[in-house]
Amino acid sequence: MATVLLIGTLDTKGPETAYLRDYVRQLGCATLVLDSGILGEAVGIQADFTRAQVAIAAGTSIDALRNAGTRGKAVEGMLKGVRKMTLELLAAGKIHGVVALGGAEGSVLAAAAMKELPIGFPKLIVSPIASGQRKFAPFVGTRDVMVMHSIVDILGLNPISRTVFESAAAAIAGMAKAYELSGRGLPTANPSDTRKAIAATMLGNTTKPLMRVRPCVEAMDMDFVIFHANGVGGVAMEELIAQGQFAAVLDFTLSEIAGQIAGGFHVGGAGRMDAAAQSGVPQVIVPGCLDFIVFGAKHEVPDHLKDRPMYYHNPEFTLVRVTPEEQIAATQFLLEKLNQSTGPVTVIVPTQGASVMDIEGGAFYLPELNRQCWDILKNGLKVGIRYREVDAHINSDAFADVVFEELKQILT
Amino acid sequence: MATVLLIGTLDTKGPETAYLRDYVRQLGCATLVLDSGILGEAVGIQADFTRAQVAIAAGTSIDALRNAGTRGKAVEGMLKGVRKMTLELLAAGKIHGVVALGGAEGSVLAAAAMKELPIGFPKLIVSPIASGQRKFAPFVGTRDVMVMHSIVDILGLNPISRTVFESAAAAIAGMAKAYELSGRGLPTANPSDTRKAIAATMLGNTTKPLMRVRPCVEAMDMDFVIFHANGVGGVAMEELIAQGQFAAVLDFTLSEIAGQIAGGFHVGGAGRMDAAAQSGVPQVIVPGCLDFIVFGAKHEVPDHLKDRPMYYHNPEFTLVRVTPEEQIAATQFLLEKLNQSTGPVTVIVPTQGASVMDIEGGAFYLPELNRQCWDILKNGLKVGIRYREVDAHINSDAFADVVFEELKQILT
Numbered sequence: 001m002a003t004v005l006l007i008g009t010l011d012t013k014g015p016e017t018a019y020l021r022d023y024v025r026q027l028g029c030a031t032l033v034l035d036s037g038i039l040g041e042a043v044g045i046q047a048d049f050t051r052a053q054v055a056i057a058a059g060t061s062i063d064a065l066r067n068a069g070t071r072g073k074a075v076e077g078m079l080k081g082v083r084k085m086t087l088e089l090l091a092a093g094k095i096h097g098v099v100a101l102g103g104a105e106g107s108v109l110a111a112a113a114m115k116e117l118p119i120g121f122p123k124l125i126v127s128p129i130a131s132g133q134r135k136f137a138p139f140v141g142t143r144d145v146m147v148m149h150s151i152v153d154i155l156g157l158n159p160i161s162r163t164v165f166e167s168a169a170a171a172i173a174g175m176a177k178a179y180e181l182s183g184r185g186l187p188t189a190n191p192s193d194t195r196k197a198i199a200a201t202m203l204g205n206t207t208k209p210l211m212r213v214r215p216c217v218e219a220m221d222m223d224f225v226i227f228h229a230n231g232v233g234g235v236a237m238e239e240l241i242a243q244g245q246f247a248a249v250l251d252f253t254l255s256e257i258a259g260q261i262a263g264g265f266h267v268g269g270a271g272r273m274d275a276a277a278q279s280g281v282p283q284v285i286v287p288g289c290l291d292f293i294v295f296g297a298k299h300e301v302p303d304h305l306k307d308r309p310m311y312y313h314n315p316e317f318t319l320v321r322v323t324p325e326e327q328i329a330a331t332q333f334l335l336e337k338l339n340q341s342t343g344p345v346t347v348i349v350p351t352q353g354a355s356v357m358d359i360e361g362g363a364f365y366l367p368e369l370n371r372q373c374w375d376i377l378k379n380g381l382k383v384g385i386r387y388r389e390v391d392a393h394i395n396s397d398a399f400a401d402v403v404f405e406e407l408k409q410i411l412t
Numbered sequence: 413m414a415t416v417l418l419i420g421t422l423d424t425k426g427p428e429t430a431y432l433r434d435y436v437r438q439l440g441c442a443t444l445v446l447d448s449g450i451l452g453e454a455v456g457i458q459a460d461f462t463r464a465q466v467a468i469a470a471g472t473s474i475d476a477l478r479n480a481g482t483r484g485k486a487v488e489g490m491l492k493g494v495r496k497m498t499l500e501l502l503a504a505g506k507i508h509g510v511v512a513l514g515g516a517e518g519s520v521l522a523a524a525a526m527k528e529l530p531i532g533f534p535k536l537i538v539s540p541i542a543s544g545q546r547k548f549a550p551f552v553g554t555r556d557v558m559v560m561h562s563i564v565d566i567l568g569l570n571p572i573s574r575t576v577f578e579s580a581a582a583a584i585a586g587m588a589k590a591y592e593l594s595g596r597g598l599p600t601a602n603p604s605d606t607r608k609a610i611a612a613t614m615l616g617n618t619t620k621p622l623m624r625v626r627p628c629v630e631a632m633d634m635d636f637v638i639f640h641a642n643g644v645g646g647v648a649m650e651e652l653i654a655q656g657q658f659a660a661v662l663d664f665t666l667s668e669i670a671g672q673i674a675g676g677f678h679v680g681g682a683g684r685m686d687a688a689a690q691s692g693v694p695q696v697i698v699p700g701c702l703d704f705i706v707f708g709a710k711h712e713v714p715d716h717l718k719d720r721p722m723y724y725h726n727p728e729f730t731l732v733r734v735t736p737e738e739q740i741a742a743t744q745f746l747l748e749k750l751n752q753s754t755g756p757v758t759v760i761v762p763t764q765g766a767s768v769m770d771i772e773g774g775a776f777y778l779p780e781l782n783r784q785c786w787d788i789l790k791n792g793l794k795v796g797i798r799y800r801e802v803d804a805h806i807n808s809d810a811f812a813d814v815v816f817e818e819l820k821q822i823l824t
Contacts, residue, residue, distance in 0.1 A: 027590060072727070104616070104726065119563060120575035122582070128640040130559075131552050133677035135708075136543045138728065140561040144576050146583060147542075147559050149552040151531060151639075151648050156626060158609060158635035160652070163532035164556050166594065167587050170534070171558060174586015175579050178439060182578065197570060204516070214568060223570035227563075228540040236563050240572070265545035296547075303715060314516065315484070316550065 002180040003030040004172050005089060007082060007100040007110045010047055011040030016101050016154050016165065018045040023169035024099075029176055032095065036082050036109055038065055038074050054081035057088075075109060083113040090117065097122035097176030099168060101154045104129050108138050115141035120184050122175030126150050126168045142236035146171070197223035198407070199237050200250040203230070204313065205356050206288050209400035210252060216404045222247065229253040229289070231266040241275035248282040248411055250403070255289035257333050262326040263302075264293030273337035280343030282410040286403060287347070287377065288394050289355045290330045291364045292319040309364055311357045319357065321364045324372075331373040339382045346386040346406045349374050352393040359393055414588040415442040417501060419494060419512040419522045422459055423452030428513050428566050428577065430457040435581035436511075441588055444507065448494050448521055450477055450486050466493035469500075487521060495525040502529065509534035509588030511580060513566045516541050520550050527553035532596050534587030538562050538580045554648035558583070609635035610819070611649050612662040615642070616725060617768050618700050621812035622664060628816045634659065641665040641701070643678040653687035660694040660823055662815070667701035669745050674738040675714075676705030685749035692755030694822045698815060699759070699789065700806050701767045702742045703776045704731040721776055723769045731769065733776045736784075743785040751794045758798040758818045761786050764805040771805055 004024050008017035010033075021031045035047035036054065055062040058081030068074040089095045098117065100110030107127040114123040124146045125139055131149045139147045148168055152160050198217055202210045210226060217224040225246070227233035234256040241249060256268030276283045292311070295301045295318045301310065311319040322330070338345055351374070357364035378387055388406065392399040416436050420429035422445075433443045447459035448466065467474040470493030480486040501507045510529065512522030519539035526535040536558045537551055543561045551559045560580055564572050610629055614622045622638060629636040637658070639645035646668040653661060668680030688695050704723070707713045707730045713722065723731040734742065750757055763786070769776035790799055800818065804811040 027586070104728065108728070119572060120579060122579055124558075124583075128642065128645060131548045131554075131644040132642055133708075134548050136546050136548070136559075136561065140543050142543075142563065144561055144563050144579060146536075146579075147548075149548065149556055149644075151554065151556050152645070153614060153638040153640045155614075155638050156630075156636055158637045159657075160531060160637055163596070166590065167532060167534055167556060167558075170587040170590030171536075171583040172586075174439070174584075174589070175582040177586070178578065178582030184575070202565060202567075218568075224568055225570045225572055226565040226567050228565045230540065230544055232543040232561075233540060233564070245571075296545075316516065316520070 001030045002096040002173070002176040003032060003094060004176050005086065005095045005098040006031060006033045007036050007086070007098060007113065008033070009037035009102065009106040009109075010035040010042035010045055011037040012103075013101050013106065013154055014043035014045040015157060016161065019157055019162065020099065020101060020165045020169050021045070023166055024173050027170060027173035029173045032089070034082065034085060036078055036106065038062070038078055049085060054078060054085060057081040057084045075105065079109050079112045082109065083116055086113045087116060090121065096180045097124075097172045099124045099126070099172040101126045101150070101165070103127065103154055111139045111145065114145050115143050117143065119144055120179070122172060122179050124148065124168060124172045126154070126164065128153050142232055142239060196247040197225050197245060198248045198250060199225050199227065199241065199246045201229040201234055201237065201253040202226050203228065203253050203255060203289060206253045206394065208395045209403065212397055212400040213250070213404045213407070217407070220408070229256050229266065230294075231256055231259060231268060234268045234272055238271065238275040241279055241281055244279065246281055248284070248407065249276045250284045250407055251276070252286040252403070253288050254330070254334060255292060255294065258290050258322050258326065258330045259293050261329045261333065262293045262322045264295050264320065266294045273334070276343070277337055277341040280341070282344045283341065283346070284403060284407045284410055285338065285345060285347045286394065287331065287334060287349060287354060287373070290327055290334070290373070291355050291358050292321055294319055311363050324366070324369050327369060327373060328376065331376050335377055335380045338385060339380070341385070344410050346388065346410055347377060347381065348403055348406055349377070349389045350394040350399045351389050351391050352396075354394045356395065413442045414508040414585070414592040415444060415506060416584050416588050417498065417507045417510040418443060418445045419448050419498070419510060419525065420445070421449035421514070421518040421521075422447040422454035422457055423449040424515075425513050425518065425566055426455035426457040427569060428573065431569055431574065432511065432513060432577045432581050433457075435578055436585050439582060439585035441585045444501070446494065446497060448490055448518065450474070450490055461497060466490060466497060469493040469496045487517065491521050491524050494521065495528055498525045499528060502533065508592045509536075509584045511536045511538070511584040513538045513562070513577070515539065515566055523551045523557065526557050527555050529555065531556055532591070534584060534591050536560065536580060536584045536587075538566070538576065540565050554644055554651060608659040609637050609657060610660045610662060611637050611639065611653065611658045613641040613646055613649065613665040614638050615640065615665050615667060615701060618665045618806065620807045621815065624809055624812040625662070625816045625819070629819070632820070641668050641678065642706075643668055643671060643680060646680045646684055650683065650687040653691055653693060656691065658693055660696065660819065661688045662696045662819055663688070664698040664815070665700050666742070666746060667704060667706065670702050670734050670738065670742045671705050673741045673745065674705050674734045676707050676732065678706045685746070688755070689749055689753040692753070694756045695753065695758070696815060696819045696822055697750065697757060697759045698806065699743070699746060699761060699766060699785070702739055702746070702785070703767050703770050704733055706731055723775050736778070736781045739781060739785060740788065743788050747789055747792045750797060751792070753797070756822050758800065758822055759789060759793065760815055760818055761789065761801045762806040762811045763801050763803050764808075766806045768807065
């Protein structure tokens, strides 16, 4: 029978978690309840895994956590236990989905465990915090976590909370049952049975050439897995590269590196480009979109950047030009990562511009700066890395066709 | 049979929507597909409701939308049609859930329709944008919209996107089937059969007194529905008050009014407090938390506010003191709304401080300013509004007990 794990701080959300549990059972699933609370005792519900057991799984005790001195330290300890127990249950094939009801702390604690669970494993968080000006990052990380706004506080059973909990129960029960049936939780027989896949990075800014490359890749009977280079997509790609999921990487949209240097929403992290370099997977690199960082609506652009050239992608996204110094720093970041690569690498530069705005007459067009950056690459790349310039714009068909040609070549 | 409505821009997400549809069917639901695309034609899928029909529902034509001049105008027109057709299908009892796969525009367009659907009606959006620094507001509004991070772009079927789409299909199918079974979609026999409910507003800052009031309310055999006063909860409460869902309102936590005056994350909107005033539902008002506005992590507090007293609620929330001028303006906003009320109102003021930080020795303590604000209320409230001061702090048991006493009185 499909089994759903419920994670909750049972000292404050006991009756609510019990209501959710009972509805999940009514829908034909088994349940396990894990108490992630630290302070009080479980109220109105009996945990299958008590807070004492969770603390022990974290290598400590509930009394030690309570006396940890700061709330942050206590939560951190508890979190370790929640994550460990959840992953053990998963590895033992004992659970087919996980759900949490939480306020601010409770949901972030459950999320920290869920963000470690594999793609496709059902995970759902219900919280009043999943609304308004709050951001997705603390809830989802790089995974397929489902988040539901609870409308009211997770505090009491009333006509609204009951309705919301019933929807949540139905969603997690539906997912857990389908997951169990699909056999996705079982170890796959032979990973090499699966089609080969190529990972790529894209933004709206580079959709055109990637759309042109896609059918060519698929015609080779390979999957083309496109990540949104928004500071999450690139990081998710890194994780999957490290797991050995891809035959090659087409890293075409590197604005996450500009973000790492200069800020904004799309920050790739210091480890961006490490996975491919370290695993030796073949890479085709196009230094696209190193010229901008990304913010939300125009009024949300920080004051100290307001004087820079901007491009209004749409009402929710504003692209801000990086300075020459930042673009050069981003190029150097790229160079350093590529020179650490252990597998074959081809770098392809579009000399007529590397983003929508980086074109003659465009808002971010600085051809001399580009030339400087391309020379940094050209002269700095270690022996063995192939470097090619194409006299075309990044979004032209001519450029896309060369990229596919080089991709094909590096695969053979 | 439970029927799921799929909304998608089929010119760019045709095969992906078809994959989702087929998996929903495989899980035992019927499906309807609505094309919300504007530019190209549906690819790899036949819509049940074509873009031409959607445009007609919006009172225009697809050609007129394509020639609307700006992308924004075209999207706005299409949105009207999507919303109208979805609400008509719902009213006719023909659908039991709605799901959308979308990129930036597509998901915001579907979300605009979903945010109008009633609480408890299953609604799910799958998008790569549901991650990172993006905010929940455009996706969920004041409703129980479920949002799922797709990890990869909704562009192509590959091992990752298929896995994510299968989870999404299982969630919406599970919810739609449970929704159909529950009969929640049917018109309720008699709303007065339901228990009476009292709405209240709370933040972490006012949890203690509301927790003390809650069992007292429940002992009266009434539901106590607590909204998180975070700029969404208060607005959601307003909508439900207008629908006649509550026997009384305990508006205890008014930081959304301070936010309306001075900014931050918890902005209640100009219409905050209108619904209760207009509907004549009895109100007990505690002017709590008018002294602060709320931001995210400390480093996210805008530069021009950095000199103000702050309170670090937790790593994700920073409370910033409003100026005396702003607190007075917020008090006047409150006064104006209360003086428009058509039903009974009691205002209860805690003279020893109205927030956690507003206490002798606390970071936001300005007793003379408070006195000025309470006098504005005391002297400005129209005849018939009951005004009471209690010489206690807002979070004391003594104050909570007076609040419940007054609440009981106003209900009878």
